[in-house]
Amino acid sequence: MKTNTNKPQFQLRRMVVLAVFMLLVVGLLYRALDMQVINQTFFKQQGDARHLRIVPLTAHRGDIYDRNGEPLAISTPVDSVWANPKELQVGADPAKKLAQILDLNQVQLQNKLNKLSDKEFVYIQRQVSPDTGEQVKSLGLAGVYLQREYKRFYPTGEVTSHVLGFADIDDRGQEGLELAYDDWLRGEPGAKKIMRDRLGQVIDDVERIRPAEPGRPVHLSIDRRIQYLAYRALKSSVKEHKAIAGSAVVLNVHTGEVLAMVNQPSFNANNRSQLRPGVYRNRAVTDVFEPGSTMKPFTIAAALESGKWHPMDNVHTSPGYYSVQGSAIKDMRDYGKINLSEIILKSSNVGISKVALSLEQETQLDMYIRLGFGVDTGSGFPGERNGNLRSQRLSDFERATMAFGYSLSVTPLQLARAYAAIANGGTVYPVSFLRQDGDIQGDTVMSADTARKIRRMMERVVSAEGTAQKAAIANYSVAGKTGTVHKFISGGYADDRYLSVFAGMAPASDPQLVMVVMLDEPRNGEYFGGQVAAPVFSKVMSGALRLLDIQPDNLQYVRRPGNATVTKGKSA
Amino acid sequence: MKLQLTLLSGLVLAVVLSAVAVVYSKHQSRKSFVELQALYQQIDELDIEWGRLQLEQSTWSSHGRIEEIARKKLNMTLPKANDILYITDED
Numbered sequence: 001m002k003t004n005t006n007k008p009q010f011q012l013r014r015m016v017v018l019a020v021f022m023l024l025v026v027g028l029l030y031r032a033l034d035m036q037v038i039n040q041t042f043f044k045q046q047g048d049a050r051h052l053r054i055v056p057l058t059a060h061r062g063d064i065y066d067r068n069g070e071p072l073a074i075s076t077p078v079d080s081v082w083a084n085p086k087e088l089q090v091g092a093d094p095a096k097k098l099a100q101i102l103d104l105n106q107v108q109l110q111n112k113l114n115k116l117s118d119k120e121f122v123y124i125q126r127q128v129s130p131d132t133g134e135q136v137k138s139l140g141l142a143g144v145y146l147q148r149e150y151k152r153f154y155p156t157g158e159v160t161s162h163v164l165g166f167a168d169i170d171d172r173g174q175e176g177l178e179l180a181y182d183d184w185l186r187g188e189p190g191a192k193k194i195m196r197d198r199l200g201q202v203i204d205d206v207e208r209i210r211p212a213e214p215g216r217p218v219h220l221s222i223d224r225r226i227q228y229l230a231y232r233a234l235k236s237s238v239k240e241h242k243a244i245a246g247s248a249v250v251l252n253v254h255t256g257e258v259l260a261m262v263n264q265p266s267f268n269a270n271n272r273s274q275l276r277p278g279v280y281r282n283r284a285v286t287d288v289f290e291p292g293s294t295m296k297p298f299t300i301a302a303a304l305e306s307g308k309w310h311p312m313d314n315v316h317t318s319p320g321y322y323s324v325q326g327s328a329i330k331d332m333r334d335y336g337k338i339n340l341s342e343i344i345l346k347s348s349n350v351g352i353s354k355v356a357l358s359l360e361q362e363t364q365l366d367m368y369i370r371l372g373f374g375v376d377t378g379s380g381f382p383g384e385r386n387g388n389l390r391s392q393r394l395s396d397f398e399r400a401t402m403a404f405g406y407s408l409s410v411t412p413l414q415l416a417r418a419y420a421a422i423a424n425g426g427t428v429y430p431v432s433f434l435r436q437d438g439d440i441q442g443d444t445v446m447s448a449d450t451a452r453k454i455r456r457m458m459e460r461v462v463s464a465e466g467t468a469q470k471a472a473i474a475n476y477s478v479a480g481k482t483g484t485v486h487k488f489i490s491g492g493y494a495d496d497r498y499l500s501v502f503a504g505m506a507p508a509s510d511p512q513l514v515m516v517v518m519l520d521e522p523r524n525g526e527y528f529g530g531q532v533a534a535p536v537f538s539k540v541m542s543g544a545l546r547l548l549d550i551q552p553d554n555l556q557y558v559r560r561p562g563n564a565t566v567t568k569g570k571s572a
Numbered sequence: 573m574k575l576q577l578t579l580l581s582g583l584v585l586a587v588v589l590s591a592v593a594v595v596y597s598k599h600q601s602r603k604s605f606v607e608l609q610a611l612y613q614q615i616d617e618l619d620i621e622w623g624r625l626q627l628e629q630s631t632w633s634s635h636g637r638i639e640e641i642a643r644k645k646l647n648m649t650l651p652k653a654n655d656i657l658y659i660t661d662e663d
Binding site for chain 1: 589616617619620623626627634635636640651656658
């Protein structure tokens with residue numbers, strides 16, 4: 001190997017080249033070390049941030065059922081279509097394709113996307129059916145995504161709208177029981193990690209960080225069937241009598257459960273686009289009115305409980321008016337000498353005023369207070385009003401007018417609860433919109449004997465001699481009281497504007513249900529409570545008694561040969 | 573020396589085995605995850621179906637519709653009070 005000694009050795013050049021290679025290797029090694037060890041967390045984070053995303057999982061809102069398990073509000077899965085305008089590819093013409101499937105205006109959609117082109121999140125269409133969602137997905141458009149959401153449906157629509165209220169598009173309770181039990185109904189959203197490709201399309205679910213916690217169902221005390229009867233009867237009555245508004249409440253007298261509660265005018269909770277403010281108010285709970293003559297039985301209750309009065313005690317009502325502190329209290333006509341029972345039967349203002357003024361102020365007012373007037377019913381309904389019951393420094397005239405239901409105001413629900421006390425033998429129960437299964441504690445406010453005597457008096461009101469024959473129900477006995485109330489408008493009581501009220505219970509021998517019906521300003525000629533409100537009571541109550549299988553207590557017996565007694569119904 | 577060698581080869585074997593076990597369990601976990609995804613998917617589909625059926629049922633069984641059919645199509649009426657016979661045990 002000595003032949004080429006003349007050849008140049010390039011020793012230096014070789015060293016330089018080698019050194020350069022060495023440096024490169026060291027550099028690479030350092031970079032590798034840097035990425036893999038020293039700054040590993042940082043790079044991993046950056047990488048993940050580019051293709052891993054945490055997305056929320058919408059939780060299912062609890063369903064609402066009636067007392068028999070029929071659905072009143074259910075949440076079903078739907079898809080919301082959204083887009084990231086930055087990722088949209090103009091060439092694919094997304095606006096045109098989406099507009100076609102989603103039935104949107106293409107130009108408007110395009111304008112919207114253009115306007116928001118620097119944003120990263122735009123809803124294209126919320127809450128489309130899963131089928132439509134599938135079609136959108138199959139377009140395979142870059143930057144267009146689906147989001148699972150739940151849409152609230154109210155199968156009974158208008159019939160239950162005031163009681164249920166509604167939840168908004170983000171599943172938050174806004175009104176009514178949806179609002180009252182929102183914490184219970186609402187679920188806890190979960191989260192999951194997804195993997196996306198370079199274009200941002202979701203490739204894979206990586207892991208569930210936490211599953212969505214579904215909301216819990218609610219079982220209401222409402223009976224859907226009775227609710228429907230009440231809705232239908234009230235609606236047709238409001239229409240027939242051209243009333244401004246109306247409310248009806250049916251309570252179970254032994255538990256304080258609300259079996260039905262309806263108002264007119266109503267609205268459809270599934271389609272609230274034409275919602276006028278105020279139309280969603282649950283008037284039976286949020287509006288107060290002066291109860292008028294429907295208050296008289298409670299004044300009688302105070303009188304009987306005081307021990308000073310007995311049902312057959314007489315009161316002189318001649319000459320048909322009575323002057324208290326210079327103000328006159330008037331009757332329809334001169335009833336002469338009548339007893340307590342006849343005061344209820346004929347609805348004598350003079351009679352009841354004299355009875356009330358014979359009592360201590362406290363005796364009279366205590367009865368009203370213990371019956372729950374002036375305080376809420378414990379129902380927990382959002383926006384419930386307490387009504388107005390003053391109990392301090394009352395003049396005799398005010399006290400007398402209270403005896404027949406003026407100078408104080410109540411909600412239809414409060415009135416129903418107080419009537420329930422007469423119906424069940426003297427106990428006031430807290431009102432509940434939830435199905436009650438256990439024993440319920442109430443306050444005893446009058447003796448069972450007093451309650452029974454008042455029911456007897458009120459049975460006469462519904463008989464042929466009374467003011468509310470139209471409240472009668474075939475085969476059942478009914479007890480109740482009518483009210484025709486002059487409306488209080490600015491400046492005083494209107495002569496020609498009325499509230500028509502009926503409060504009643506059935507079967508009178510052992511009441512199970514009480515119902516209050518109130519129509520605001522019937523303007524079609526008839527306005528007496530017995531003409532306008534009583535027929536609604538009869539229609540709803542007869543159906544409810546049949547549906548709940550409550551035994552008739554007022555049958556005409558017809559004996560047939562053999563062992564069985566055949567009982568034939570008689571018409572009312 | 574012999575002891576050390578045995579120990580070493582034992583440890584090497586253990587490392588190899590645990591590596592294989594890691595691969596296996598990772599594979600299992602992927603498989604289970606895919607299965608889980610499929611089941612979630614199924615829950616979702618069943619939920620959709622359930623909601624649809626509930627709505628359908630409540631539409632068909634709405635009181636208004638039943639009443640309409642009963643009255644108009646089937647010519648049914650509520651029995652009048654004196655058309656009803658109540659049969660009771662004599663007691």
